[in-house]
């Protein structure tokens with residue numbers, strides 16, 4: 075992986091590049107940030123850059139033997155550790171899951187813990203980094219480097235180190251051999267044992283912007299930018315969520331139709347049809363009904379903003395926009411907050427196990443009052 079393939083975080087890339095150029099990469103570097111913010115790719119790009127013999131324009135070359143070994147996961151001085159379950163026996167190590175790991179980092183450009191759980195095929199057990207793995211790491215990292223000046227260990231999710239394993243690694247991280255570099259990649263740095271955390275130099279990675287996420291979706295799924303922006307906006311920089319939204323795009327079509335129906339029937343004050351509407355939405359599974367209500371809140375806000383006639387502020391698909399050209403004047407400063415509050419209250423009530431049919435029918439009655447304000 076090259077720096078140029080990493081999404082966002084240009085400043086962190088510059089910082090890491092400077093450290094490596096000056097041969098001052100710390101023994102233990104921690105890259106951390108919220109789940110859904112790409113971090114593992116940057117750790118892999120840093121490892122490749124550290125080993126590449128032929129830097130080009132501040133990046134690894136991608137073609138030298140070292141780069142090729144990195145790209146095919148055959149670099150003998152680069153090791154990975156990650157949480158796993160003991161499905162393959164009580165003595166297993168992370169390397170026993172190396173095929174699953176290769177599939178994971180190849181298939182998912184952004185590390186998705188849920189996807190990793192799926193690949194481990196042992197979803198009832200909490201993956202951890204076991205003591206056995208710590209022993210294996212110590213063995214690997216105390217051997218001399220074969221092919222490069224530095225051996226590298228990338229630890230994905232150090233917060234999943236069992237305490238005993240963390241204590242074993244501590245000495246290695248505290249007093250490392252000169253040729254050892256540790257890169258830790260964390261979704262939750264507060265979950266890391268304090269003694270390990272205090273030995274690391276930390277770099278926080280930031281969420282990519284919505285246009286950046288849209289660019290990513292557009293490149294990966296071949297969508298045009300307007301569609302990609304509409305899907306990227308609700309994900310708020312979380313790539314994993316944006317990917318899920320792409321996969322559930324058909325749900326969005328259904329939500330759009332339901333939303334338009336709700337607004338039209340509310341305006342017509344057609345209580346008989348609103349009752350049918352609320353029963354149909356109540357028939358969705360609880361979580362889906364809640365996703366619909368989230369969607370409706372976003373649409374109400376988008377329509378309010380649409381009245382400002384500033385396209386840069388709006389994230390609507392073409393179909394949504396076709397509706398908004400006619401509908402947006404009905405959302406105004408007198409009713410926008412009231413409507414949003416009703417939708418959010420219905421969402422809370424459904425989450426709290428209230429009768430969804432009653433909650434939703436009640437919502438439609440209130441909506442038909444608000445929409446005329």
Ligand SMILES: [Zn+2]
Nearest residue numbers: 126135138141
């Ligand atoms: Zn190279």
